[in-house]
Amino acid sequence: MSVVEVPAGSPFGRENLPYGVFSVAGGDPRVGVRLGDTVVDLSVLLGATGDDAVFAAASLNPFLAQGPARWAQVRERVTALVGGDLPDAALHPVRDVALHLPFEVADYVDFYASEHHASNLGRLFRPDAEPLMPNWKHLPVGYHGRAGTVVVSGTDVVRPCGQRKAPDEAAPTYGPSRRLDIEAELGFVVGVGSPLGGRIGVDEFDQHVFGAVLVNDWSARDIQAWEYVPLGPHLGKSFATSVSPWVVPLAALQAARVPLPGQDPPPLEYLRGSEDWGLDVDLVVEWNGEQVARPPYKEMYWSPAQMLAHLTVNGASARTGDLFASGTISGPERHQRGAFIELTWGGREPVTVKGEERTFLLDGDEVTISATASGPDGTRIGFGEVTGRITPAR
Amino acid sequence: MSVVEVPAGSPFGRENLPYGVFSVAGGDPRVGVRLGDTVVDLSVLLGATGDDAVFAAASLNPFLAQGPARWAQVRERVTALVGGDLPDAALHPVRDVALHLPFEVADYVDFYASEHHASNLGRLFRPDAEPLMPNWKHLPVGYHGRAGTVVVSGTDVVRPCGQRKAPDEAAPTYGPSRRLDIEAELGFVVGVGSPLGGRIGVDEFDQHVFGAVLVNDWSARDIQAWEYVPLGPHLGKSFATSVSPWVVPLAALQAARVPLPGQDPPPLEYLRGSEDWGLDVDLVVEWNGEQVARPPYKEMYWSPAQMLAHLTVNGASARTGDLFASGTISGPERHQRGAFIELTWGGREPVTVKGEERTFLLDGDEVTISATASGPDGTRIGFGEVTGRITPAR
The missing domain is CATH 2.30.30.230 (Fumarylacetoacetase, N-terminal domain)
Structure with missing residues (x-):
């Protein structure tokens, strides 16, 4: 003993x-x-x-x-x-x-719950339009990702190939992604599902969700930009999504619960809860060992309880092992942005990594996202890390 | 005996x-x-x-x-x-x-492979723009659906609730879908998957895909129209997708193989195959027992072999039980349209069902999609049917 x-x-x-x-x-x-x-x-x-x-x-x-x-x-x-x-x-x-991989992933849904991230991507992908879509403050926008390519931290990420077309090119070409990126997110793991035709109320969150993991939703921005209208991201995301090996139970996150920053307009009734499910979790993004961003989860507009209420309000069933993620976590400051496309403003404002100017990921690069949350009595609750290295396209 | x-x-x-x-x-x-x-x-x-x-x-x-x-x-x-x-x-x-349900669904991807359907929906959803997006003829556009809500034929479909906002309304409201629709599709079932970082070539289709089923991708058009920009359909589709109980093996569809109608511009190399995987399959859509449409699968622009080659070209792994569907099958004629939003042109041109003028689905309605394919020696290969009845919102 x-x-x-x-x-x-x-x-x-x-x-x-x-x-x-x-x-x-x-x-x-x-x-x-x-x-x-x-x-x-x-x-x-x-x-x-x-x-x-x-x-x-x-x-x-x-x-x-x-x-x-x-x-x-x-x-x-x-x-x-x-x-x-x-x-x-x-x-x-x-x-x-x-x-x-700590759990078998049933369905995987990725949300888009950071106002700063959604605004930044709107400006970058649709420079001539309002950055936030009219629906964005009414519902947590999300979409289904590929459950079969959720991998555990440490798994190499093969640079994806696909179709890319720059705005000044007449036709798409095929080849390795030239704008390979990360998205630093939190993911929530469903323990107890709900039946087809039922729903999970916004205040029933902790009766269904067991805990949270770190997520790196690797993203090929050039593939994504060409493919995503009108049915959303597909191959630009489906090649790999990495998760941390430790699932932090909600029970360990009680001291981290905080009010949301505020929702205006007030959401519809089914998205209004009586409990705070904002979370004071601080993420750190390291690129080849150098810290490049510190995204603050407490800045997120939509709570995970609202995400789950929304994704089942149409009667969709939920299952043990369902994973839903927050979408990129970005705060208002540049160093709080959880994706390199934001951090480098579409590649136009490089960051310095180990003395080199860098925009998107090169072969051999390694990205590690770690996080801690407020714990009881001044302690910190660790999520561990989610890490992955880029290997050359095949 | x-x-x-x-x-x-x-x-x-x-x-x-x-x-x-x-x-x-x-x-x-x-x-x-x-x-x-x-x-x-x-x-x-x-x-x-x-x-x-x-x-x-x-x-x-x-x-x-x-x-x-x-x-x-x-x-x-x-x-x-x-x-x-x-x-x-x-x-x-x-x-x-x-x-x-004949197989456990791993991941579910829905494509959008009918030029007639994509053009019709473009005109209806985006009346002021080109009906086909610039990417449409370069790649089979598709997205991930919810695997956990794929149900077998005969399962009741509860009318989904969600956010709807008509163009003339200032804000969304919550309630039962008022524009509940069908999509008549074929689905393809992966038997042998492929590893992460690998891919399935366009001529390797029949080494990986076992067979085909009928699919009804129930769609709440009002929920979909409000939510789908920029990340694609989500709650407008995720409440239920029905499949037929019989999986027709590709081996039974050899006599149904036909060339595609033609692809212009020629697709990129990874989408070019040496084998014909167009399929001469005739679908019949019945609404409360009355035949309302006969969608012809042979009119589809993209082949299922191209769909699978595309969805793995980025190195995404495939698994036993993966289901990918064609998207709505629509031909050039009105009576060949496989969704009611097209058949009734956004609800403005009702069809007559049992003597009543009808646009979208009412509670109690039943839709049955059946199909047969060309078989050897003049025989027909039956897919059976996929049927479902709408029950009131809860």
Whole structure:
């Protein structure tokens, strides 16, 4: 038996305890929580029989499907245990484990919930029109992405090929994207779904959503710009979406809940809730190890509770493993922009990365997004990181 | 042992043999093929051990994943057997079985491959602009739909609620869709996927796609019109997409293959194939039992082989169970339009249904889409039907 030492100031203290799926050399994937720099194997700590059999699964989905009462009970058990002696067989240094995609993604929806991001992209993609569309302040605009290409942090991203046409070219050409970008986002993971014809009310958010991950919604801007009218982004996004390996439960984000910045006009009734689901989460974007942006999640116009209420208000069912993401997180300041197309203003205002002027991603570049949220008693709640390296087009 | 009598002229003769998942009262779902008005239980006919264990599954996915050599071998065995005496335990009148969603849908992509449909919708949604966007003849435009709300024929469709704003209204209102519509489509089912970073060439279509189904992509035009700029359709489509219960294998569609109507300008190299994958399939749309349209699939501009090559050209992986659909099938004539918004020209030119002038769907309406394709030796290959009834908004 051992006591896990949590380094001072670690964002993975007992108040966090995010869930992931890990394996050690030669072993099967199973469910663990992170405590400091240690992964605690729940299938050993809590056992793997009865309801606890879900901890021996290769994804969080069976546990997610057990619902909020069970999530609370497990968190309470784990919180009580991790302060004391733990069985050595349950403990693995995080550097020694492989971290897997933590859940099987059912449907993936990406929103567009930052007013600063939507305004910036409007100016860049449609310079002759109002930056925000007339619908933008009435509903959280979103669209379905490709669930099958959601990958875990650390997965290489092959530069996508496709059709690109610059405004001054007569016809499109085929080739590797020349404007490969990132989008720094938060994603929300549905634990308990809803039936076809039903809906999830805006105040039922935490009865359905288990927790949150970091998302990098890689984007090929040249492919996107050519293809996206009128049916929206497709190949410019579908080649890869990376998520962090740790799912931070909503229970760990209670101290981070803040009011939204304000909504004018007031949204329609089905989008009005009585609870605050703005979140004080600070993201950091590093490009080849150099910090280039600090997007503030608390600036987001639409809350994740509103996103989920909206996406089910038409009777669409939700399923365990559904992932919905916020869209790029951008604040009002330049250094708060969560996409390089905004940060470099369409490539016209380069940023300096390791002494070089840079606009879009080059082969070999690595982008790492990390985040922490306000925790109880001045602590920080870590999301860990989502990272990926660009490999050359094939 | 019995010989199955196939009614003269049945589109479910030995040259078809589509696959589905069925159950009889009290029994588990398993895999069958349709022969005339009989469902032949493959788990009885061929057994359910070894490779044949896939026939005792509740979805076609395990069989689909076995790949094209296995698909051909099974079809050969079944074709040889169904001409002779069959074990009575394998035979069920189709009226006595429940038909289930035939496959688990991985990702769902909907294309927009009919020039007539895209032009008509352009004129209706954007009356002041060119009907076809500049990209339309360069790439098969498509977007991701909601996989979790793909339902089998016969499932009721609850009228969706959402935000609607007519052009003459100052602000959106919330309520049931007033412009509920259909889209008559063919869908293609991926059996063998492709890895992340790979792609499926336009001439590799039949090594990856198993077969085709009928699709009704129910559409709330008022919700869609308000939400779809700039990220594409979302809640106007995501409430339900119905598919037929029988998957017609590509092997049964060989006699239906025809050249495309013609592509000008010639598409980029990655969309050029050496094989014809236009398909001579005739659809029939019935509204409350009255035939209102006959969309011809052979008029489609883009082939399904081009659709799959396009959707993976950026390195997006494909999975067993991926469904991609053609988009509404419309021909050049009014009675060939596969959506009511086109057929009634935005509701301004009603059609007569059972003696009443009708535009969009009313509660209680039932729409049934059926289709047959050219088969060998003058036979017809039936797709069966996809049907659904509108129930009132909740």
